Amino acid sequence: MKNTELKSNMIILAVLLVLYITYQFITHQQFYHQLKADSITTWGEITARLVEQNPNNEAEIMKVLTSHSADASMYQEKGREIFRQYGIYEDLESELFPVLNNHIAGHNQSILWGLLILGFMLFGTSYWQYKMIFRNIRQLTSAAKRIIEGDYSVVINENKEGDLAKLAISFRSMKDMIRKSMQDLLEEKKFLGQMLQDISHQLKTPLSTISIYNEMMLNENLPRQQQVQLLENNDVQISRMNVLIQNLLKVAKIDARAISFDKERANLVETIEEVVDRLASMIREHHIMIDWDAPKEVVVAHDKMWMQEAVLNLLKNAIEHSKPGGNIIIRVNDTPIYTELVIQDFGEGIEAQELLHIFDRFYKASGSKKHDSAGIGLALTKAIIESHQAMIKVESEKNAYTKFTVTFIKF
Known part of the structure; x- marks a missing residue:
């Protein structure tokens, strides 16, 4: 009994x-x-x-x-x-x-x-x-x-067997679940507050710029050519805000686990090649040489759309920080234990003390030549890769190279 x-x-x-x-x-x-x-x-x-x-x-x-x-x-x-x-x-x-x-x-x-x-x-x-x-x-x-009332230090001790003991165990489990849920809510609240603060800070500059340009366009004596230029500048700022908001929403959804990644065993090489094709015009514009060497097929479990988003950010970052006429290396190394993707440029590089913050949200290196960057792309990339149970690391030397390595573990 x-x-x-x-x-x-x-x-x-x-x-x-x-x-x-x-x-x-x-x-x-x-x-x-x-x-x-x-x-x-x-x-x-x-x-x-x-x-x-x-x-x-x-x-x-x-x-x-x-x-x-x-x-x-x-x-x-x-x-x-x-x-x-x-x-x-x-x-x-x-x-x-x-x-x-x-x-x-x-x-x-x-x-x-x-x-x-x-x-x-x-x-x-x-x-x-x-x-x-x-x-x-x-x-x-x-x-x-x-x-x-919010006191989670309650201890219910029931050492005997029976229905009351089962009830006490279920009660303790319920208490732990409620406490974890409340902690998650507090963390989400803190995260939301930080997110709103970051968004407010990032949108302040483009909105101020648009406001100034609009005031200048209200001047009736302003030549038509300058009005067109100001409108074009406003369009650039609006596009920048649109990209920023979209990336922020993507990062927020990943952090909140609101995105279900559709992981399938697919050819990682094809995923990367499609990204290279999408950035072909940008590569030609910067006169970049792509040193692309990989097997014909490397099967890795990944969500193709989101992985392309991550690779696109890495490759786009490498192009923008490379010197005109520079070279970018893309490698895929496959072993029985792991698959490794390497994207390396030989541009401006990153200071050693800044490498620890390179994946932080809204962080921009002090010596970066890309002044219009919002500092959200690499944070999004890291969130996508880690959601695939993979790892990303960066190595760099100022004015020499920057190397991003993505590692997919097979077990």
């Missing part, structure tokens, strides 16, 4: 029942013993009187008392007839038989006391058990109120 509370209750009831049966057995034995003793005393007195009056009838009297008389039925009927003459019948009340009545009264009193004691023990046991159960329930109720 798995229900410990019910099991203990049944054991206690069984013990009480055994005790009551034992008590009744002893009481009945005492009743029979006393009845036998009094019967011997009474019939002994009668026998002594009869033998004293007629000593020759002693043997016959003993036969009657021991039920060994051959004509017992005849004398039994005669005896009943004699009793009737004195008003003694079989259906008379027991009060008219003092000796027997005392025995019956005493026996009934013993049974009554036994029932009273049994009832008292049953009541006391039930009261004790229910008191323990309701005490535990009150503890759980009090603990629930404290958790609602």
Whole structure:
């Protein structure tokens, strides 16, 4: 029986029942013993009187008392007839038989006391058990109120087995889940606040620029050519804000686990080649040479669309920070344990002390020539890659090279 509370209750009831049966057995034995003793005393007195009056009838009297008389039925009927003459019948009340009545009264009193004691023990046991159960329930109720009030230091100890123990374990699990949910909500609230602060900071500059350009265009004496130029500048700032907002939304969704990556085993080489084709015009514009060497097929579990987003950011970053006519190396190395993607440029490089912050949101290297960068691309790239259970690292030397390595573990 798995229900410990019910099991203990049944054991206690069984013990009480055994005790009551034992008590009744002893009481009945005492009743029979006393009845036998009094019967011997009474019939002994009668026998002594009869033998004293007629000593020759002693043997016959003993036969009657021991039920060994051959004509017992005849004398039994005669005896009943004699009793009737004195008003003694079989259906008379027991009060008219003092000796027997005392025995019956005493026996009934013993049974009554036994029932009273049994009832008292049953009541006391039930009261004790229910008191323990309701005490535990009150503890759980009090603990629930404290958790609602935000106190998660509540400890519910229930070392016994049974339904109450299972309830306590479920309660502790619920408490841990609520605490984790509240912590996640606080972290999300903190993250949202930081995100709004970052967005506000990043949008402040382009909005201020647009505002200034609009004020300048309100000047009626401004030549048409300058108005067109200001409108074009506004368009650039709006495009910049659009890209920034889109990337921020992507990062926020990944951080909030609101995106379900559709990972499939696909050719990583084809994924990279499509990115190179998309940036072909930008590569030609900067006169960049792409040193692209990889096997025809390297199968890796990844979400093609999102992985292209990450690779595009890495390759675009390499192009923008390379010198005109420079060279960019793209390698895919496949081993039984891992697959490695390397994108390396030989441009302006990054200072050693800035490498630790290169993936931070809105971080821009102090010596970066890309002044219109929002510093969100590499943060998005890192979020996408880590969501694929992969790793990304960067190596760089100022005015020499920058090397990004993405590693996909196969186990």
